[in-house]
Amino acid sequence: MAVQISKRPPLAQALANAELLVDKTTIDQAIAGMAAPIARDYAGEVPVYLTIMHGALPFAGQLALELGALGLDLEFDYLHATRYRGENTGGELVWKHRPATALYGRRVLLVDDILDEGYTLAAVKQWCLEQGATDIRIAALTTKQHDRCLPDICADYVGLQVPDRYVFGYGMDYYEQGRNLPGIYALKD
Template identity: 75%
Template sequence: MSTAVKPHDLAAALANADLIFDRATLEQAIARMAQPIRADYSNDDVPVYLTIMHGGLPFAAQLAMELGALGLDLEFDYLHATRYRGATSGGELTWKHRPATPLQGRRVLLADDILDEGHTLAAIRSWCLEQGARDVRIAALAVKAHDRCVPGIHADYVGVEVPDRYVFGYGMDYHEQGRNLPAIYALKD
């Protein structure tokens, strides 16, 4: 076993981070989000529920259960498009997996961990519309507090607002680590 120090040590990051939202607070926020989503979809209008991998997985699973408890059926699929690939700033969009479910004429609900500047979500939303989706809505667990969003992109359903800092946990990674932390942390400045 190597004793070399990891270049991006998660334990060190946690020691240098503030707890922004704990698990109970996030679960309450997700339950609150489910109410307006349920109100926006009728029983005969089952949305295609697209989880945006990898970060959206923990949030999307929790939100799906809350929606199911409210009687809303979902047609599950996923996509994997990234601009980060382990880095802390985005580059060109790379598609790793596109949904197999036809989107023509369907309502689509995208579930993602965070809306930061929105470049990735804007591209995904545009792609869904190009595939013939008649409506595309975004559910984001967290929205970052700043004014740098891509024009025209916003989350239709928001769990919490996080500071304009490097955040991780509950799907968001710290150099591909910590996605399964049951809370959201922000690195100290």
């Protein structure tokens, strides 16, 4: 169920009660730093580059350009699987769009904005395996610092670690708002 625009808290109110955790310059440097190991790991191949919508869109675009600058070609597709649906706590996984690209016999790079507890990424990774992908790796712009992550899920490439707080900006939302903020913010306690 989508959040009604009139019922969601105003973004300006959230920003007034938030602190900037990571500025755009630091994010840019983190993404650039992720590109070299990814390009090295996929050298001579064209992986399926699956952006997890909506949150990963800003990160995935910037990372793709960094990888292209290093000579790595990518086959783009996307998926939309969510547990949040405009809320700030997760529920049951809902698939809104599955990739059209055949994954059988392919290497897949899942690209997401945040790895929190890992339920969404674990389900997406399992689905990719069921489709016949031979190798699935995860690139996450951020990972949260806590011990609640599922034991069998981790990001292979991580840009930044963020505290175990409600974060938004740079793809991550505050009630479906603020994804296009050029930094990462956290609500004050």
